[in-house]
Amino acid sequence: xxxxxxxxxxxxxxxxxxxxxxxxxxxxxxxxxxxxxxxxxxxxxxxxxxxxxxxxxxxxxxxxxxxxxxxxxxxxxxxxxxxxxxxxxxxxxxxxxxxxxxxxxxxxxxxxxxxxxxxxxxxxxxxxxxxxxxxxxxxxxxxxxxxxxx
Amino acid sequence: xxxxxxxxxxxxxxxxxxxxxxxxxxxxxxxxxxxxxxxxxxxxxxxxxxxxxxxxxxxxxxxxxxxxxxxxxxxxxxxxxxxxxxxxxxxxxxxxxxxxxxxxxxxxxxxxxxxxxxxxxxxxxxxxxxxxxxxxxxxxxxxxxxxxxxxxxxxxxxxxxxxxxxxxxxxxxxxxxxxxxxxxxxxxxxxxxxxxxxxxxxxxxxxxxxxxxxxxxxxxxxxxxxxxxxxxxxxxxxxxxxxxxxxxxxxxxxxxxxxxxxxxxxxxxxxxxxxxxxxxxxxxxxxxxxxxxxxxxxxxxxxxxxxxxxxxxxxxxxxxxxxxxxxxxxxxxxxxxxxxxxxxxxxxxxxxxxxxxxxxxxxxxxxxxxxxxxxxxxxxxxxxxxxxxxxxxxxxxxxxxxxxxxxxxxxxxxxxxxxxxxxxxxxxxxxxxxxxxxxxxxxxxxxxxxxxxxxxxxxxxxxxxxxxxxxxxxxxxxxxxxxxxxxxxxxxxxxxxxxxxxxxxxxxxxxxxxxxxxxxxxxxxxxxxxxxxxxxxxxxxxxxxxxxxxxxxxxxxxx
Ligand SMILES: [Zn+2]
Ligand SMILES: [Zn+2]
Ligand SMILES: [Zn+2]
Ligand SMILES: [Zn+2]
Ligand SMILES: [Zn+2]
Ligand SMILES: [Zn+2]
Numbered sequence: 001x002x003x004x005x006x007x008x009x010x011x012x013x014x015x016x017x018x019x020x021x022x023x024x025x026x027x028x029x030x031x032x033x034x035x036x037x038x039x040x041x042x043x044x045x046x047x048x049x050x051x052x053x054x055x056x057x058x059x060x061x062x063x064x065x066x067x068x069x070x071x072x073x074x075x076x077x078x079x080x081x082x083x084x085x086x087x088x089x090x091x092x093x094x095x096x097x098x099x100x101x102x103x104x105x106x107x108x109x110x111x112x113x114x115x116x117x118x119x120x121x122x123x124x125x126x127x128x129x130x131x132x133x134x135x136x137x138x139x140x141x142x143x144x145x146x147x148x149x150x
Numbered sequence: 151x152x153x154x155x156x157x158x159x160x161x162x163x164x165x166x167x168x169x170x171x172x173x174x175x176x177x178x179x180x181x182x183x184x185x186x187x188x189x190x191x192x193x194x195x196x197x198x199x200x201x202x203x204x205x206x207x208x209x210x211x212x213x214x215x216x217x218x219x220x221x222x223x224x225x226x227x228x229x230x231x232x233x234x235x236x237x238x239x240x241x242x243x244x245x246x247x248x249x250x251x252x253x254x255x256x257x258x259x260x261x262x263x264x265x266x267x268x269x270x271x272x273x274x275x276x277x278x279x280x281x282x283x284x285x286x287x288x289x290x291x292x293x294x295x296x297x298x299x300x301x302x303x304x305x306x307x308x309x310x311x312x313x314x315x316x317x318x319x320x321x322x323x324x325x326x327x328x329x330x331x332x333x334x335x336x337x338x339x340x341x342x343x344x345x346x347x348x349x350x351x352x353x354x355x356x357x358x359x360x361x362x363x364x365x366x367x368x369x370x371x372x373x374x375x376x377x378x379x380x381x382x383x384x385x386x387x388x389x390x391x392x393x394x395x396x397x398x399x400x401x402x403x404x405x406x407x408x409x410x411x412x413x414x415x416x417x418x419x420x421x422x423x424x425x426x427x428x429x430x431x432x433x434x435x436x437x438x439x440x441x442x443x444x445x446x447x448x449x450x451x452x453x454x455x456x457x458x459x460x461x462x463x464x465x466x467x468x469x470x471x472x473x474x475x476x477x478x479x480x481x482x483x484x485x486x487x488x489x490x491x492x493x494x495x496x497x498x499x500x501x502x503x504x505x506x507x508x509x510x511x512x513x514x515x516x517x518x519x520x521x522x523x524x525x526x527x528x529x530x531x532x533x534x535x536x537x538x539x540x541x542x543x544x545x546x547x548x549x550x551x552x553x554x555x556x557x558x559x560x561x562x563x564x565x566x567x568x569x570x571x572x573x574x575x576x577x578x579x580x581x582x583x584x585x586x587x588x589x590x591x592x593x594x595x596x597x598x599x600x601x602x603x604x605x606x607x608x609x610x611x612x613x614x615x616x617x618x619x620x621x622x623x624x625x626x627x628x629x630x631x632x633x634x635x636x637x638x639x640x641x642x643x644x645x646x647x648x649x650x651x652x653x654x655x656x657x658x659x660x661x662x663x664x665x666x667x668x669x670x671x672x673x674x675x676x677x678x679x680x681x682x683x684x685x686x687x688x689x690x691x692x693x694x695x696x697x698x699x700x701x702x703x704x705x706x707x708x709x
Pocket of ligand 5: 511532
């Protein structure tokens with residue numbers, strides 16, 4: 001399928017005016033598949049880590065939301081073992097007026113503000129609710145272990 | 151006297167009437183007593199059977215006894231005594247008769263008599279409207295039109311208001327007259343339903359595809375979120391296919407502006423009809439008095455005509471409980487059925503072996519395949535007659551329905567509990583299987599009726615009656631199926647004994663009726679009528695017995 005004008009424009013803008021803390025670049029042989037890296041926001045348990053994600057634009061894009069998944073292991077109540085993300089705009093709140101840029105910004109915000117009341121990973125959410133301090137310590141530990149750039 | 155009385159009760163006569171008739175005829179026999187009753191009861195059509203039209207079932211209502219409000223007494227039982235005495239004039243099969251008709255008029259006169267002569271006891275029947283799948287959109291649009299005509303609202307606004315009032319147009323209009331602005335606001339009707347279509351928007355790109363909008367291709371609602379025609383089309387198409395209609399909003403993120411029907415009509419006319427179809431679906435989905443018929447491929451909508459109604463029947467034969475949206479489950483309660491289904495799911499592996507269509511003849515051991523609903527089997531090879539459910543000899547076989555505890559057994563409690571469950575599940579399942587076969591019979595009868603272009607054809611009446619009979623049969627089956635759920639949760643004791651007595655009675659009659667109907671076209675209509683009447687009487691006995699709490703008081707008139 002021919003790449004739409006919209007995807008071309010979005011890609012150009014992502015490259016020319018990147019969002020701070022986020023990098024996204026398409027594969028050379030598949031311009032609908034993006035390698036994404038998000039740095040853990042400051043003052044979050046994910047600070048200091050770099051998280052890799054994959055983002056794929058289906059043929060329905062932008063009528064359907066892009067498919068996004070964490071590749072780096074992360075201890076977060078809204079992200080499950082397979083890296084799937086519980087985020088409303090990736091599901092029923094999707095609007096074709098949203099863009100790759102807005103999606104990635106929302107994911108970054110989710111790292112800053114985990115929401116254990118709308119969990120995808122139940123055990124993590126339970127942990128978060130029953131002992132937030134301990135859960136945050138685990139998240140820090142995982143960040144060091146799996147998202148360390150050194 | 152007692153034997154004669156029992157015989158008459160078995161035939162469906164009221165016990166007190168029978169006793170009286172027997173006394174009056176000096177206990178000379180059943181025949182004189184029946185003749186006495188006929189002579190005594192010289193008013194035809196006491197509990198006449200009213201032919202039902204495909205659109206509407208108009209018959210008596212019997213409600214589920216497990217009404218949440220416990221107001222059983224106020225439930226809509228319109229019928230008087232369910233026991234009708236067979237009326238005086240009972241014609242033998244018209245097919246066999248050699249009467250000829252001099253004129254149409256005389257013939258129709260005769261047809262009417264014939265139908266009303268049929269002594270069909272009114273069975274747990276329901277009053278509800280069935281909206282055929284093809285009529286749903288039309289019906290919904292008529293409602294919308296009614297509101298637009300009266301209120302001057304646009305179709306979109308009218309639908310929003312109807313939705314808000316759950317399609318109760320009377321209530322809507324009442325409130326609307328009081329305060330139209332408040333009603334409109336509460337329903338989320340946009341203040342201005344303006345939109346711009348096919349405009350050139352200078353210096354702006356489509357917020358979706360980023361094409362420029364300078365070629366008379368820009369469209370936007372009152373919120374000014376502009377997108378091109380192509381993107382709107384794709385968007386609306388996708389939303390409609392997801393089932394959205396009236397609540398469809400602008401394609402901008404978090405913009406709640408409603409995409410109006412007039413916008414769709416103008417910008418995407420090719421999807422306007424599809425949009426209206428979806429709109430019609432909300433007419434059923436969001437209406438507490440309406441349900442979709444759950445039968446696969448049916449598509450009809452069922453509308454209860456009053457709030458107290460808890461059961462509705464579809465023209466396809468399915469009967470639904472409005473409270474739990476499952477198959478109507480008299481005499482069991484919604485909770486019992488829920489609990490039972492959960493149990494069946496949990497134990498599905500243990501119970502799987504039961505649902506087999508082949509078993510060996512208990513006498514000659516040749517394999518017998520069951521391909522009908524009747525559980526009174528006879529082996530084609532050795533002619534041995536047996537009960538498919540318990541595999542016992544059919545003759546002298548009774549109380550196949552009552553679970554007998556093994557008093558002196560070393561079996562563990564778990565094993566005993568499992569055996570008890572399997573006993574009930576087996577019977578529940580067998581009646582469901584039988585019902586499936588018998589639903590095919592009903593369909594066959596209906597198809598035959600349809601095939602008769604000419605209602606004057608004498609055979610039409612016979613087939614019409616066969617349809618009525620299968621209808622009664624299916625009701626008996628459905629009820630029998632759920633008696634095993636009810637029985638499973640019923641404590642041992644006098645009530646259970648009485649219940650099992652009624653259940654056994656209904657079961658035997660049902661198998662007899664099923665056996666007759668399986669013979670197909672080759673019917674003795676007179677015998678079939680009597681059996682149908684008997685089955686519906688037994689069905690009423692059971693349902694009323696349960697309704698009245700299975701006490702001796704409640705059921706004394708039947709013994
Ligand atoms: Zn566009
Ligand atoms: Zn908007
Ligand atoms: Zn149906
Ligand atoms: Zn129910
Ligand atoms: Zn045999
Ligand atoms: Zn049996």
